[in-house]
Amino acid sequence: MNFASDTERHRLHKPAGRRVRTAGEHAKVELHAAATSLLRYRYNPTTNKARQGILEDRHRLRSPVACLNTRGVSRDATNEKEKPMARETMPSTVDINGRRWGARAHDWADIQEQGCRPVYLAVFERVALRSGTAYLDAGCGAGMASQIAAERGARVSGLDAADNLLAIARARVPDGDLRVGDLERLPFADDSFDLVTGFNSFQFAGNPGVALAEARRVTRPGGDVVIVTWGEPEGMEAASLLAALKPLLPPSPAAAPGPFALSDETALRTFATDAGLDAGEVFDLDSPWQYADLATALRGLGSSGVAARAIEEHGQAAVDAAHASALTRFRRPNGSYTIAASFRCLLARA
Template sequence: MTSELRPRTAVVNAPLWGGRARDWADIQEGQCRSVYVAAFDRLRLSPGCEHLDAGCGAGMAAQLSAGRGASVRGLDASPNLLAIAQERVPSAAFLLGELEALPYADHTFDLVTGFNSFQYAGNPGIALSEAKRVAKPGGQVLIVTWGTPEGMEAASLIRVLGPLMPPPPPGAPGPFALSDEPALRAFAIGAGLEPLEVFDVPSPWHYADLSTALRGLLSSGVAARAAAHSGEDAVNAAHSRVLEPYRQPDGSYTIGASYRCLTARA
């Protein structure tokens, strides 16, 4: 791992994912709550588990884990998100850092989770290898990514940002690159993990009104990148067009979304 790589993820992602930290915490992060719950149920998370949430965001997953009696630590690139995580889980230890250079000793954790985080690292393969390094031998590593885009309503909200983004680097993977099960299993194997079970969790997005939806959607790092390139008005207009078919009679919005989870053994 080069010294140039180490600061890249945090330098790039911190302002993108932390610029609207409260909107992320209050609106968008909760859209994945059912994924956290289903994953912890599947993993049989129990009291005393040493759990690292890598790319912990505003700490909702850490909060749910701590509520089950786990000893939780979290790492993220955004100071703004980490401040909210610490508010939510005062007993947990949260650190600012790089997914590609986790500041923990080898074989520390019973469980390492990456809820939509590893794929956003500057080098996802190194990030997942680091997760494997800090997991205890035989410990569990969880990778969560987007579900398959075919038939997923939320995929349209992701795709609409494509034309508003700066050109990606040559060969850069798309947002659904790991949604393919063989690719996801190969990703785990490449990091030295033993892939076990793949399961999908539906987690529809709900917004009370259009204003709330636009605030939540704009709080993601991907939308922030699009807004920096094409302008916030363009992003809101694109999101508004795609949202319109999902408007309910009461003015709320419900959009189908699903996530793919892989459990692996370190």
Template sequence: MSVTETNAKTPAARSGEANGRIWGLRATDWANIQEAQCAPAYHAVLDKARAGSGTRLLDAGCGAGMAMSFAAELGADVSGIDASEALLDVARKRLPDAPLAHGDLEALPFEDHSFDVVTGFNAFQFAADPTRALQEAHRATRPGGKVFVMTWGAPETMEATALIAALKPLLPPAPPHANGPFALSEPGRLEDLAASAGLTPLEVFDVDTLWTYPDLATAQKGLGSSGVAAKAAENNGQDALDAAHAVALAPFRQKDGGYRIGATFRVLMTEVKA
């Protein structure tokens, strides 16, 4: 495989710059606290992908690189791309020998058919054009290879919905016809998106996770590290964000002062047909 230059003047690149900025504002807190809350989903996808020695894997929207680290431990040959230089700085420390590109999902700087597996952990839905982003994943995957798309599980079935909903009053008004955080969680939506990019849906599966924090301050830092939360803090201030999270977290406080919140991720496994 090879890495080429991404055209930074395209509309896709401009959307990547916006997402990269807000997701990079709390990169250290994300890497140290929140990223690990998603670890069970990373492991489940790598198991479905049968990632191992010789697997060429691209993590699209790789963030701080935890999923890639797990794949590398299994023997996979990993590469990554992300819009946030701050998150990539963490990933480079974790994986100093891996090819890691700063760029946009709609313009992957990799040659055709470079990978056996492409993963997108809560990534493709943040692209300005998710269909185009998946078309790029399709292009970069060999015939017979797999592309995985992860999003939130059904909101009515998970406790973490309360934490996601707490941000809505703090965010700027959404553009007309903008998708909400659970748009791809609805039955059939992931499959429709994949089909629009020429991918063949194979299986949808849910992964239950448990978010744990030892105290309120750690929970607020972890939950406040996402790009969406960073945008909420910019819009209404850090105090407002912390207060909203404190209220939403209150029902999940344990006797020892820690917090335990159930969250579900929904994953679509697709195949690139020959």
């Protein structure tokens, strides 16, 4: 299915005879969410190779036994008695990401988020976002994507775990409905939106499968859900900067996803279909990180939630030193830095 080639499939107004989901369909979404709520990235400190952890993660994503383990089933498929895990006892997005991602909110908005702008523009072109589109930016951060959508006439709503980032988003989109909250519990009614995007957000939710099922719930039948994640890490320059902080981070919690958990196309499609979505086109976008000088680069790279965690563990100097070392090979003759980065996008239908 190629969404980009079929103009009519991208008309985002609501049809007069809108189909209403049945209770059975909603139950199916919940079941799918339960089966996919564990997306984990495992870094192997023994071999010091992120790739091995990525491959282990992808194997689990394809394994029904591994997926069901998130609800209390033994990973090795033994006869161990199931112990259902209540959703409310699992870590939420606010619990995991709220404070850390807001720690350097202005550095993120002024420097690091600029590297995502080409992705936002390309996705909105792909789905033919237009005036009047009811749009939800799930994990909106500092609101650059929301701002672009609002400038194009969309009716913008957004949600993020970090209130400091959301304060910037509200200044950028004063007429938007922007709220602090969990991706796993979206505070919006069923079938509210024509378009929902998750720009590098769903895989970082406390419960990714639940978060995506919520995105489907609030999207009208036939509406678009766009999942944007990191591209394949092999050969990506930006991946080396993400890996630079691994020695400074504690082991990830058992249910914590990692940056490349959905980079594999099969894993990404499975993630979407298991949430009850119709997976369509997958495409990659280049979006390089550019910094005028080392000081700017260190501020930008140090503004992420991952960097905030490393700073808590080992201090600012250690994080700056790790980033500076990894940046060395990307320095240009004029003292600026350009690092290639890519993102993988999936267009899906609710």
